[in-house]
Amino acid sequence: MHDWTISVEQAEADHFSQLNHSYVCIKQFLKAPETAIGFASLQNFAAITPQYPGIRAPLPKAVSTDWLHALTPMLDSAFGRTDDGWEIQAWFSLVTARPQDLIPMQRFPHVDGTDPNQLAMMLYLNETDHGGTGFFRHRSTGFEALTDENFPAYRNALQADVQKSGLPDAAYVTDGAPYFEMIHKSTGAFNEAIFYRGNVLHSGIIDNSAELSADPRKGRLTINAFFRPSAKP
Template identity: 35%
Template sequence: MIELDSESTVEINPVGEEQTKVIVVDGFVSNVDALKNSACEVSGYTPDGKTSYPGVRAILPDEYVDLVVQFSVPLLRREFSIPENVTFNVTMAYFSLLTVAEKNLSIPQRLPHFDTTKKHYYAVLHYLNDGDFGGTGFFRHIPTGFEKVDNARKDLYKQSVLSFMAIRGVPDPAYIGESSAQFKCYSKVKYKSNRLVIYPGNLLHCGLLSESQDVCADPRKGRLTASIFIDFDAE
């Protein structure tokens, strides 16, 4: 049985010029090894078919998803002023393993991205395995200055990205690292086993990854994370 650790710590970190809150929880569960064992026992790791995640995914256990929701939803309501009468849905819940070699990255996989333009859609990312893996970076789009992309910014942002690549060329087939000519990494969360990171899905973000450290299809050894996406019906 997977349980919350009563000694976990919660930090609320406003990041960037827009001071968007990113929540970091250390020591999230008391028995992270049980969750890692579950990841090794599950079958059917495949691309999710919905996102540009550069790897494979498998369904998370229901009891763990329920635990994350019970912890995260009250915290999100408080920190992002979401009323109690606003409903929510868990849109995706996966174990995730980075498996795509740099030479095989699509163009979107070489760039920071946003998950949605919705205001109250949140990514909950739980780092699981021990290891020197890449964390998560938050990026500012240099030509527009955007740190997050909502419906009002979406068209301008996409047009600007395409125009930049038309003039400067597409990025080389590589993980972005910390910054590029088009994007500046202004904040990052280091990978640490049993650390939970929660952030709005409209923030421009990307894993701070390298092929040599992070690409591995073995859930016992790779950059194993649990990824849950929570969508509040509030727009």
């Protein structure tokens, strides 16, 4: 019997930057992390979107539903209660693209959307040389989180940055230079989960000199999830 039990006993709620972005870190998230790794090793991973530099496979719906029930009190406390509860979408992810093969959009920090009510989770299930997740401020605008209102100004400013100084070299984001500065980062420790608003600029901290395996037992395996306020019936 697979054990997908999670624990929020070691949840630590915090904030980062002068803008006080909400952030939660939970250590020892899975009771039996080997269950998830073993299950992932049997899945058919595939490229899903051009934005993500790797491959993904869905997490079983029953598992994500059980997790949502267990996580809802923490999400409500740290990020604010929603009128109709939360919805979840979750999948396994493996970063596999070689640094030299990254397309321009993959060389910058990104957001998952401009809705501040959409939350994200990263659960690190690897013990590679790769790091966790970094959060960034765009230097020329000062923006750390993107909304429908400020996104046009951000897009125009970033285009101006690139026109003036060129695209970053084909490599994964490290400290964010020259157009961004890092304002916070997670350690990416094994079996550690972090939660944050998806509209804050962020990027995986990937070692550009380390191997990126497509084997879930050897690569940078994570479980990613989005939480959105439930749509009204």
